[in-house]
Amino acid sequence: MVRYRALKTCAAALLIALSGASANAELAVEIPSVEKLAPPDPYRIYLSDIAINHIVDGRLHVLDGKNMKYLGVIAAGYAGQAVLSADRSEVYVATTYYSRLSSGERTDTVDIHDAQTLVKTGEIVIPPIHAQSLHYKGTIRTSADGRWLYVLNATPAISVTVIDLKARSVMSQIDLPGCWILLPAESVSNRFSTICGDGTMLTVSLDDKGQAVDQQRSAKFFDPDIDPIFIHGEQDGDTYRFVSYGGDIYTAHLGAAVATFDPKWSLLTAAERKAGWRPGGYQLLAQHNASGRVFVGMHDGAKAGSHKYPAKEIWGFDLKTQKRVTRAPGSNAIALAVSKGDKPRLFAYDGVTGAMAAYDASAALKLIGRMEGVGVTPTMMELH
Template sequence: MKRRRLAASMAAVLSGVLACQIQVHAAEKPEELTVAKVPPYSPHQVFVPDISFSSMTDARVHVFDADSNRFLGQIDAGFGPGFAISPDHKTSYVATTYFSRGGHGARTDVVELIDNSTLDVTGEIVIAPKHGQHVPSPYNTALSDDGRLLYVANITPSTSVTVIDTAAKKVLGEIDTDGCVLAYPSGNDRFSALCESGKALTVTVDAAGKEKSRKLSDAFIDVDNDPAFVNAVRDGSRYWFTTYLGSVRTADFSGEAPVFGDAWPLVSAQEKKAGWRPGGLQQTALHVKSHRLYVAMHKGVDGSHKDPATEVWVFDTTTKKRIARWDLAKQKVDPLIAIQVSTDDRPLFYGITPTSDLVVMDAQTGKRKHVEKQLGSTSTLLVNP
């Protein structure tokens, strides 16, 4: 009798539990997966190409909104990518390599077209399997001013530039650059490449993307005594090249032959003696409207040109005088290996630390605003169109 009453009681309890579960599940709505669009373009959106040296075939580009301090998404970027953004900010171009077996197998080089509103791949252009695979540079994949032509720098180790029609989505041709590397665009039909002699080769292309003319300049970089960093900053067709020992020289590539400005120093004799010099992987940033040049500086010796910066020095490019000196440690900011500045009237300054923290600062005062911890694994470059 007791067993029957116990069984009846247990049945009643289980029935109640089951009824509650049915009611709960009936009230629950099935989970719906949605994909949000990237917010409309803002000059405070930062694109950070990230190459992990422990996984070279799996690069990506992180997208971050510095106004809301929010990670927006990422673009898969393959092996050793080049990266460029269209003038209308709607499309990104990723020049990269894929292997059929991950890190080996049949090689395919492509330029992938990315819709910046969704970060989806919308198309690809197969290119010759020779694009330069190295730490990203703004000029290993670069666009003409109107965005019609895309230049992809190749090295096998012979050097050339692949010319692509972005509207037709096809390769127009390949131009031998005779040992000179990268592609610094000027205007809609011209690019220049840097040569190991310290000279610049300027190539003009015709409407079909074929070579129309070329001109080799005199040497403007002293490659033996004071080499220049390849990550020049740009104001129109004028580029600002910074040297290992801390001088600046402009190169205007708008004509068939470049026009070079006089070199001027970033450091005084006393500062040079103390070892102050530029360093990092992206050493300079330029805010064109305010004529401000930002330089990542450290105390070092010959061979320390890749060392991160402990200070950022700010110069007025019209007077060629330093107007600010930011001690990063005082702002509780780690040393920086790459810097960039936004292009708007209220600019933000960005930096990447060796541990891939993204630092956001006020570009006018140097005041720290935000630090996004470990945005990537080995972030090396900041792109802000």
């Protein structure tokens, strides 16, 4: 009992001393702040999520694809379409807002965000006809020199809003009847093309005020009634590649006033075609320009309507030999993107479980990482 009383007395004395010190000490002023992101590397991922469960509040998820961590988020509004600036310093989000959340007066804007802090730095009001669609790479694009921003419209008539990013203002609206998606040329900054429903390609040239001064229709390069192409294209300079529902690669050259095309070639052997192997997904094609490799999400047992199926496997092809050089499990991919540089990683968004998978793409595809629980309904990603 004596020992217990001694301990109790010592504890009380210690508490009194501590409380006195606390009363005299000055507390440091805590200033709330937002943690700064590390400088971006080739593995930073911008994952566009239309968030169909809460479509008025879409998201652009920013991920660290090197360490497979979540970095931050940019609000994308209703059916927002996002793209990085040509110099990768800004993010542009073409989106729609309603005065009563999901109804009321409609306002369409291009929101401008700093790519390093993700903070919104400005906006440009655009005509309220922005396409409220799933995000594909070609629904919003910048010109190669970074001056023009092209935003696809649908009312449902198709057109494009041309924005001068230097002046931060809308310059023109150009009708694109029967065509869809925007494919800027690399060598000519005032020129873009679009894919038309009759199997041709329309090329539009602009003047210095953003007005259309020339429109030229190409020859038919695919048959939409027999073997349509997926609308997603991969770019290497003025060259774009597309894959068809039947598993053929189509190559288009867009530097001139009229698009030209190479002969198509097949991803499939006769046996693979018989087994029903076909491409599937949304952003189902990824291209590593430095190594000349293209990666495609594939599934077997294909049937009418299976062209959006997740990948059972991912196949890699050498563009020079037009032969398959690697094959790996597909991670249920509906979207693929590959990083630049000599240590490429292929990222695959799992459309079944909602995860991001990472593959070493420097040689044979090898799964090296996976991040679970990313997004609601993403369909497209862009790498820094």
